[in-house]
Amino acid sequence: MFLTGFVVQPQQHAQAMDSAYIVALQQLSKEKECVICGSLIIREGENYFNRFLWIRPDGGIEKYDKKHLFTFGGEDKNFVPGKENVIFTLEGIRFKPMICYDLRFPVWARNRYAQETGYAYDVLLYTANWPEPRRAVWKTLLKARAIENQCIVIGVNRIGNDGEGLHYAGDSRVIDARGKKIASAARGKKATISFMLDCNALHTFREKFPIGPDWDAFQTL
Numbered sequence: 001m002f003l004t005g006f007v008v009q010p011q012q013h014a015q016a017m018d019s020a021y022i023v024a025l026q027q028l029s030k031e032k033e034c035v036i037c038g039s040l041i042i043r044e045g046e047n048y049f050n051r052f053l054w055i056r057p058d059g060g061i062e063k064y065d066k067k068h069l070f071t072f073g074g075e076d077k078n079f080v081p082g083k084e085n086v087i088f089t090l091e092g093i094r095f096k097p098m099i100c101y102d103l104r105f106p107v108w109a110r111n112r113y114a115q116e117t118g119y120a121y122d123v124l125l126y127t128a129n130w131p132e133p134r135r136a137v138w139k140t141l142l143k144a145r146a147i148e149n150q151c152i153v154i155g156v157n158r159i160g161n162d163g164e165g166l167h168y169a170g171d172s173r174v175i176d177a178r179g180k181k182i183a184s185a186a187r188g189k190k191a192t193i194s195f196m197l198d199c200n201a202l203h204t205f206r207e208k209f210p211i212g213p214d215w216d217a218f219q220t221l
Contacts, residue, residue, distance in 0.1 A: 002038045005162050006129035008074040014043035029055045039099050047080045052097045054088045066099040087121050094121040100128040103141050111149035113212030128157045132169040146175040
């Protein structure tokens with residue numbers, strides 16, 4: 001929820017998909033020739049979604065609606081959960097988006113393997129409002145998701161204080177498929193992280209240590 005921080009009363013903050021904020025992001029994406037992504041509150045009719053937008057330079061927008069609403073914080077009372085697992089593709093790299101609380105649910109994030117097509121995705125991308133008291137959990141679960149799914153994990157978390165008195169330490173980071181941290185932001189500091197996604201190294205690792213064919217075949221939505 002980059003426009004507001006995490007809020008559970010969506011009415012005054014919700015945006016339509018054609019709002020001025022989203023149009024401005026489309027224009028910026030075109031100007032910079034890059035994908036811009038993040039989540040915000042979207043209103044569709046009478047329903048509200050915590051929606052991850054993937055905004056392409058050609059003006060196209062793909063979306064993922066948060067599946068696991070944070071009932072402990074009351075998000076489930078006013079938001080509609082998403083039902084679709086989504087994968088975005090950029091320059092041949094496949095990204096799977098997730099939002100904050102989704103991190104605690106490994107079945108929803110699980111990678112898949114098929115003999116004909118290989119791994120379902122390469123990068124697991126989390127955007128979050130994850131508070132400092134649970135920063136150890138944040139870092140541990142990001143690492144676990146990378147190892148168990150043989151993928152690169154990008155975790156982007158906020159900093160600062162919110163209106164409820166919660167503090168956020170950030171701890172944004174990039175982790176490779178072995179669980180090794182390859183880039184990170186300093187604790188509690190605003191930062192821009194630049195790094196190269198080395199998918200050749202990822203594919204080589206998967207070929208040398210192919211656990212994908214042995215994954216359980218149980219189904220999710």
